[in-house]
Amino acid sequence: MAEIMxxxxxxxxxxxxxxxxxxxxxxxxxxxxxxxxxKATLGLHDxxxxxxxxxxxxxxxxxxxxxxxxxxxxxxxxxxxxxxxxSWLAMDQMFNTAAKVRYMSGGQLQAPIVVRSPGGTxxxxxxxxxxxxxxxxxxxxxLRVVTPSNPRQAYGLxxxxxxxxxxxxINEHELMYNMKGTVPEEEYFHPLExxxxxxxxxxxxxxxxxxxxxxxxQAAELLSKHHGIEAEVVDLxxxxxxxxxxxxxxxxxxxxxxxxxxxxxxxGVGAEVMAVINEECFFELDAAPVRVSALNVxxxxxxxxxxxxxPDANDVVEAVRKIFGV
Amino acid sequence: xPGFHRNHHGSMKDADKKRLLREMLFARRFEExxxxxxxxxxIGGFLHLYPGEEACAxxxxxxxxxxxxxxxxxxxDHVHAIKSGSDPRAVxxxxxxxxxxxxxxxxxxxHIFDVKHRFMGGYALVGGPFPxxxxxxxxxxxxxxxxxCICFLGDAxxxxxxxxxxxNMAALWNLPVLYVCENNLYGIGTRIDRSTxxxxxxxxxxxxxxxxxxxxxxxxxxxxxxxVKAIKHVRSGKGPYFLELMTYRYRGxxxxxxxxxRAKTEERMWSKRDPVIMLRDRLIDAGxxxxxxxxxxxxxxxxxxxxxxxRFAAESPEPHIADVEKYVLAENDPWVRxxxx
Numbered sequence: 160m161a162e163i164m165x166x167x168x169x170x171x172x173x174x175x176x177x178x179x180x181x182x183x184x185x186x187x188x189x190x191x192x193x194x195x196x197x198k199a200t201l202g203l204h205d206x207x208x209x210x211x212x213x214x215x216x217x218x219x220x221x222x223x224x225x226x227x228x229x230x231x232x233x234x235x236x237x238x239x240x241x242x243x244x245x246s247w248l249a250m251d252q253m254f255n256t257a258a259k260v261r262y263m264s265g266g267q268l269q270a271p272i273v274v275r276s277p278g279g280t281x282x283x284x285x286x287x288x289x290x291x292x293x294x295x296x297x298x299x300x301x302l303r304v305v306t307p308s309n310p311r312q313a314y315g316l317x318x319x320x321x322x323x324x325x326x327x328x329i330n331e332h333e334l335m336y337n338m339k340g341t342v343p344e345e346e347y348f349h350p351l352e353x354x355x356x357x358x359x360x361x362x363x364x365x366x367x368x369x370x371x372x373x374x375x376x377q378a379a380e381l382l383s384k385h386h387g388i389e390a391e392v393v394d395l396x397x398x399x400x401x402x403x404x405x406x407x408x409x410x411x412x413x414x415x416x417x418x419x420x421x422x423x424x425x426x427g428v429g430a431e432v433m434a435v436i437n438e439e440c441f442f443e444l445d446a447a448p449v450r451v452s453a454l455n456v457x458x459x460x461x462x463x464x465x466x467x468x469x470p471d472a473n474d475v476v477e478a479v480r481k482i483f484g485v
Numbered sequence: 486x487p488g489f490h491r492n493h494h495g496s497m498k499d500a501d502k503k504r505l506l507r508e509m510l511f512a513r514r515f516e517e518x519x520x521x522x523x524x525x526x527x528i529g530g531f532l533h534l535y536p537g538e539e540a541c542a543x544x545x546x547x548x549x550x551x552x553x554x555x556x557x558x559x560x561x562d563h564v565h566a567i568k569s570g571s572d573p574r575a576v577x578x579x580x581x582x583x584x585x586x587x588x589x590x591x592x593x594x595x596h597i598f599d600v601k602h603r604f605m606g607g608y609a610l611v612g613g614p615f616p617x618x619x620x621x622x623x624x625x626x627x628x629x630x631x632x633x634c635i636c637f638l639g640d641a642x643x644x645x646x647x648x649x650x651x652x653n654m655a656a657l658w659n660l661p662v663l664y665v666c667e668n669n670l671y672g673i674g675t676r677i678d679r680s681t682x683x684x685x686x687x688x689x690x691x692x693x694x695x696x697x698x699x700x701x702x703x704x705x706x707x708x709x710x711x712x713v714k715a716i717k718h719v720r721s722g723k724g725p726y727f728l729e730l731m732t733y734r735y736r737g738x739x740x741x742x743x744x745x746x747r748a749k750t751e752e753r754m755w756s757k758r759d760p761v762i763m764l765r766d767r768l769i770d771a772g773x774x775x776x777x778x779x780x781x782x783x784x785x786x787x788x789x790x791x792x793x794x795x796r797f798a799a800e801s802p803e804p805h806i807a808d809v810e811k812y813v814l815a816e817n818d819p820w821v822r823x824x825x826x
Contacts, residue, residue: 182627210627216657221616221650228557228620231605234627255610256617264598264606265589266812301813303821319823324815350823 160341168314169199176321186213187239197336224252230272243278244290257326258301273320275329289458291422293330297399304399306330308372310340315349354405360391363415368395371419378475407439414445424452509539512564528580533561537735540760541667544708555603557614558637560595562607570602574797583801590804612645619651622660633661633719641672656693659724666729673738674746687729702730703758
């Protein structure tokens with residue numbers, strides 16, 4: 160098992176899938192000659208050439224639609240949208256075309272595209288570069304949404320997403336491209352559905368995804384050390400469809416749940432997981448589920464304000480302490 | 486393969502003209518019957534009809550290799566599908582929301598799909614197909630075929646960002662796509678000079694160095710001639726082309742449109758340029774057709790639509806309710822589970 164960074168894992172997945180199938184292409188802003196803002200396509204332009212590694216104009220809806228049209232004929236585009244904030248512009252084509260074309264054509268057409276984009280907040284990027292949009296994508300029927308929390312998932316999810324016949328949105332994170340982790344040496348395809356138990360525990364379940372898995376893991380260590388509370392951390396790498404069985408299994412074991420999301424609370428991952436808990440295992444609960452979310456504000460530039468607007472491991476610890484009254 | 490002849494040369498034989506006359510008259514009667522079926526409540530939702538514009542789809546696709554070239558368009562899509570080779574019965578069954586419809590009753594009037602004839606669909610977002618067409622053209626290039634993609638859209642679509650984004654990419658990457666602008670002078674109910682700074686649409690693409698032409702969209706022979714030139718350009722690898730066809734829709738934008746925004750004098754003027762009547766009279770004047778033959782043809786078409794098309798649609802089964810969640814995602818896709826097993 161090699162230890163590599165998230166960007167290296169994504170690059171490796173690109174390289175293997177491009178080598179495997181001549182109909183796999185990559186496209187996006189600055190992904191070719193420059194090699195990608197986060198180096199996820201570094202060197203691929205030289206290796207696979209101009210026709211397959213495409214530097215696009217800054218026309219998010221246009222090039223996403225172009226990728227979708229190509230996918231109708233069996234091309235498998237991996238589309239990078241440089242920042243998730245720009246994907247608002249591509250939502251017309253992603254939602255109106257990619258997510259619906261199989262259905263409205265009665266199964267004649269499919270749009271097997273992958274759109275990958277860094278979501279989340281980084282450091283002082285301001286309101287228009289700090290959107291967290293996973294909750295928007297996961298509400299759309301016909302679209303799969305996955306979000307890796309480590310290099311192994313980043314590699315394996317992209318591999319499976321390229322081969323899957325559905326459109327897949329991969330929500331990455333600006334702060335996580337240099338995060339290290341082990342990735343199998345041999346080829347590995349991660350499931351696009353399900354969840355993973357990132358830490359076993361008996362007292363409470365902390366549900367996280369992408370960066371919030373790490374806040375949950377930090378919180379679990381603090382809770383164990385200072386309060387003797389053993390939290391289970393469930394990594395919801397698949398946001399659509401959500402792993403109803405995985406959510407039920409963990410809550411049925413711990414009887415308590417906190418959902419940790421980087422986004423504003425309304426209509427979000429926390430709200431959705433709570434609804435699933437209600438529907439799947441309400442009578443297993445010993446306490447009302449709680450969500451830890453960002454404040455309902457556009458993300459400020461000022462560092463202290465920004466930090467206040469966002470949740471962290473301490474907020475998770477506080478939420479758990481409140482549930483247990485400790 | 487559809488039974489349509491292919492006519493890739495500039496001039497047309499009389500037999501081809503007579504066949505085209507029949508196809509256009511069929512399209513006219515088909516659409517008029519859709520109107521009635523909507524009033525009878527056999528067709529629901531939105532319905533955008535094509536009467537008045539028949540020469541556009543027929544003239545262009547007569548010059549294309551139907552079933553080989555890819556065709557994509559907007560929500561005013563029935564006639565383009567039929568000219569591309571779709572069975573009119575399956576198109577009508579789609580409008581009647583039946584399982585035997587081209588899109589299995591899931592699409593409706595605005596979403597006619599018939600991929601086996603390379604009719605890649607009707608789309609309901611104005612301007613949505615611009616980048617899809619460029620993408621189909623990109624795929625053709627990657628796969629090394631000699632097909633082209635033909636994208637039919639209305640004039641008002643050219644005010645969407647997708648128009649500029651797609652033309653830029655199509656020109657930049659030299660993609661084999663023909664954009665056909667069916668300029669019917671109105672974007673829903675707003676006249677073109679009240680919505681668009683440059684009224685001549687063919688001029689707008691010069692910003693992207695895309696060659697273009699403007700043609701009388703009511704004369705199927707002129708449309709065909711212009712399309713032959715356009716398609717030759719695109720198929721030869723010279724990149725995209727833009728063809729503006731001046732036309733007029735007789736009915737409102739959709740069935741929910743009162744059509745009260747157009748002057749009667751304007752409507753009368755355009756009715757004198759009717760594409761079906763123009764071709765009919767030309768054939769009669771040339772001694773190739775009699776009025777009686779035309780009337781017989783019309784009766785035959787009306788009977789065919791009633792006895793075969795409408796009957797098939799009316800008698801076809803509805804989709805099974807239990808299948809409502811089918812076609813949302815791929816069925817049993819192994820990669821969802823991470824591959825094999």
